[in-house]
Structure formats: C-alpha cells, structure tokens
Amino acid sequence: MRKTVVMLVLSPIVLAGCGPxxxxxxxxxxxxxxxxxxxxxxxxxxEIKEGAGRGTxxxxxxxxxxxxxIIVLMQQGVVLKASKEAGIIVGMGEWPLGILVxxxxxxxxxxxLITNLYKRLDDPEKTAFDFQPxxxxxxxxxxxxxxxxxxxxxxxxKYLSAGAGE
Amino acid sequence: MKKEIxxxxVFAFTVAGCGPxxxxxxxxxxxxxxxxASFDNVWNNSLGVIKTIGGTIITQDKSAGLxxxxxxxxxxxxxxYANIYIKRHPQNQSTATIYVTPFTYSSxxxxxFPERNIRLEFQDISFRxxxxxxxxNAFFDGLTRKL
Numbered sequence: 001m002r003k004t005v006v007m008l009v010l011s012p013i014v015l016a017g018c019g020p021x022x023x024x025x026x027x028x029x030x031x032x033x034x035x036x037x038x039x040x041x042x043x044x045x046x047e048i049k050e051g052a053g054r055g056t057x058x059x060x061x062x063x064x065x066x067x068x069x070i071i072v073l074m075q076q077g078v079v080l081k082a083s084k085e086a087g088i089i090v091g092m093g094e095w096p097l098g099i100l101v102x103x104x105x106x107x108x109x110x111x112x113l114i115t116n117l118y119k120r121l122d123d124p125e126k127t128a129f130d131f132q133p134x135x136x137x138x139x140x141x142x143x144x145x146x147x148x149x150x151x152x153x154x155x156x157x158k159y160l161s162a163g164a165g166e
Numbered sequence: 167m168k169k170e171i172x173x174x175x176v177f178a179f180t181v182a183g184c185g186p187x188x189x190x191x192x193x194x195x196x197x198x199x200x201x202x203a204s205f206d207n208v209w210n211n212s213l214g215v216i217k218t219i220g221g222t223i224i225t226q227d228k229s230a231g232l233x234x235x236x237x238x239x240x241x242x243x244x245x246x247y248a249n250i251y252i253k254r255h256p257q258n259q260s261t262a263t264i265y266v267t268p269f270t271y272s273s274x275x276x277x278x279f280p281e282r283n284i285r286l287e288f289q290d291i292s293f294r295x296x297x298x299x300x301x302x303n304a305f306f307d308g309l310t311r312k313l
Contacts, residue, residue, distance in 0.1 A: 020285040030289045033245075033271065036224045036236070067253055070232065074249035074267045077293045082230040089230075093293060120288065128278065128288050 027128045029096060029117035032080070042081050042088050043114065048100040051112025052133070053140035058106040060151055062087070065107045068150035069099050072143065090114060095139055109147065111140050197297065199306050200263050203313045205231070205254045208262040212250060215308035219301070221248065237301065245271045248301050266305050268296040 032040055057065050069089055073079055077093025087101040096114040101107065113136060118127040201208050209228060216223055221235040224247075231252040239245045246268060253263040276290040 020279065020283045022285045022287060024287045026289045030273065030291055033273075033291060037234075063256075070230075070251050071265060074251055074265065075295070078247045078269055078271070079232055079234055079249045079251075081225055082227055082232050084227075084230040120286075126280075128276070128286070128290070 023122060025120050025122040025128075027117065028119045028121065028124075029092065031121060032117065037080055040080055040090075042083055042086065042090060043098045043112070045086065045088070045100060048088065048098045048110050048112045051098070051110060052136060053111035053144070055109045055111075055144040055147070056106045057109060057148070057151055060107060060155075062101060062103045062107055065109060065147070065151055066101050068147055069101055069109065072146045072150050073097065073099065092117075097139075097143065099143075109144070111143055113139060196302050196306055197267060198263060198265050200261060201309065201313055202261055204260055205252060205262045207313065208252055208264065208309070211309055211312040212252060212264070212305075215305055215312060216250070218308055219304045221301075243273050246296060246299065246301065247271060248305070250305070264306070264309070266302040268299045268301040269293045270296045270299075 066084060066087065070079070070082065073089055073091035073093070076097075077091055080090045080092055080096075082089040087103065089099045089101075091097055091099070096117045098112045098114050100110040100112075102109070113131060115127055115129075115131065118129045120126050120128055203211075209231070212233065213223065213226070216233065216235050221237050223233055223235045226233045231254065233250040233252075235248050235250065237246040237248070247270075248266055248268040251265040253265070255261045255263070271291055271293055273289055273291050275287055278286045278288075280286050
C-alpha cells in the first residue's frame with residue numbers, strides 16, 4: 001500500500017518534468033492592435049525593395065496602380081499606414097504586407113512580408129512564424145494577380161493594339 | 167425500395183435545412199460610392215460621420231486619402247475595424263469616390279513547437295471581412311445627409 005502511494009505521488013512529478021517547457025507570449029502585431037497602431041512606422045523604401053517580390057505594370061500610371069494597390073489591400077484586411085508621397089502602404093490581412101509603388105514607367109511594385117511584426121515579445125530575436133521561400137512566392141504571386149486584375153479591369157487592353165496599323 | 171427513396175428525400179431536405187444561413191441585408195451592401203463633392207469637403211465630413219456612427223479614428227493620412235477606424239468591441243476577443251479610402255478624381259475635382267471595407271478582428275491563442283521540448287503559446291490575430299455589417303451603409307447614409 002505504501003509503495004502504491006509513493007508511486008502515485010511520484011509519477012505526476014516525474015511526468016510533469018518530462019513535458020515540454022511552455023512559453024506564453026505575444027507577437028509584435030498583436031501588441032500593435034492592442035495599442036491602436038501607436039508607434040508603428042512605415043518601413044523604409046530600401047527595406048521593402050529587399051523583399052523578393054517585384055512586379056512591373058505597363059500601359060498604366062502611378063495613380064492607377066496606387067489606387068488599385070490600396071483597394072486590393074483594404075479588401076484583405078486592415079490598412080495600418082500609407083504614404084502616397086513615399087508610395088508605401090502597409091496592410092495587415094492574412095499576413096502583414098508592405099507595398100512600394102514606384103513613380104516609374106513602367107510602374108514597378110515591390111512587395112515585402114513584414115516579418116518584424118511576428119517578433120516574439122519574450123525574445124525579439126525570434127519570430128513566431130518561419131516563412132519558407134515557396135510560401136513567400138505564393139503570397140507575392142497572389143497579391144500581384146489581384147493587383148493586375150484591379151489595375152487592368154475595365155480598361156482597353158492597350159497592348160493588344162499597341163502595334164496595330166504599323 | 168420505395169421506403170428507401172422516401173428516406174433519402176427526407177434526409178436530403180433535413181440536411182439542406184441544417185446548412186449555414188447566408189446573411190442578408192435589406193439594403194444592398196455598398197463598398198463603393200461616388201459623391202458629387204470636392205475631395206476636401208468629403209474628407210472633412212467623413213471624419214465627422216465616423217464619430218457620429220460610433221467609430222474612433224486610429225490612423226488618417228489626408229494625402230493618401232485613407233482613414234482606419236475601429237468600432238466598439240462586441241466582446242473581449244473581437245473588434246471591428248473599417249478602412250475608408252477617399253479617391254480623388256484629378257480630371258473632375260467636384261467628384262470623389264469612397265470605398266469602405268469593414269473587417270472583424272479576432273484574437274486567439276496559437277500553439278507551436280519550435281523546438282523539441284518547447285511549447286510556444288502566443289496570441290495571434292485573424293481577420294474576416296464584415297461586409298454584411300451596417301457600417302458601410304451607416305457611413306454612406308451619414309455622409310449623404312451631410313453633403
């Protein structure tokens with residue numbers, strides 16, 4: 001009987017010791033919404049350009065692409081901040097995306113997943129999610145597909161008649 | 167055989183009746199509306215209408231034409247936000263187009279095992295569009311009255 005009692009007392013202690021260490025934390029993006037985006041600064045132009053995503057939009061202008069990028073982002077989630085002067089928009093939908101629309105001809109659009117927002121508050125050196133290059137490519141492609149539809153929808157397809165009559 | 171067919175019919179109708187109900191609205195859901203007023207006029211009045219319908223402005227940038235606002239929380243885990251974009255028409259300065267997209271934010275605890283003996287529990291967030299909420303219509307109605 002005494003042996004059984006000792007076993008009963010010891011086994012939960014031993015089992016508890018074997019379990020994984022539990023870390024409870026928050027991410028930077030969670031905190032951002034808690035604080036109504038206070039302290040959130042737009043990423044730098046070069047920072048967005050370092051992201052792997054880049055798309056080129058021909059037969060259109062900066063304003064059209066800018067409007068379209070906002071409309072696409074605001075259908076995916078909450079727009080955190082935007083500056084038309086800098087051409088930068090940051091939106092938080094399924095993922096936090098930073099978009100840079102360049103005043104160029106053709107119009108270049110750079111995209112970067114803002115992974116900083118997934119930093120763990122308990123250990124800012126680490127992020128709560130790891131993004132593989134394949135996943136990033138899918139996120140970028142998905143955005144560019146929607147953006148292209150928004151930019152060109154309802155417009156005459158100029159490229160079809162660009163060489164007409166020559 | 168007849169009995170089995172009858173049962174199949176009854177079953178199909180029962181299951182169909184249990185399906186999710188698609189939310190409906192008496193008014194068509196509006197995301198976009200054109201106003202015959204200058205950008206400045208629309209911008210200034212929009213900020214007032216947001217407050218009138220119970221919203222709090224979180225960020226605004228007039229040059230970009232963007233306002234992000236939130237509405238009183240339904241509970242401790244969900245919160246409704248709305249993006250409002252006022253688009254200029256340089257070729258017709260007495261017209262502005264407004265887009266309103268409401269979203270509901272939910273927080274939840276996500277669990278991951280980044281290392282063998284570590285269980286990471288972190289607060290994460292997700293969004294779903296809330297186009298069937300009354301926010302868009304309330305905003306457009308309020309703005310129409312003001313303009």
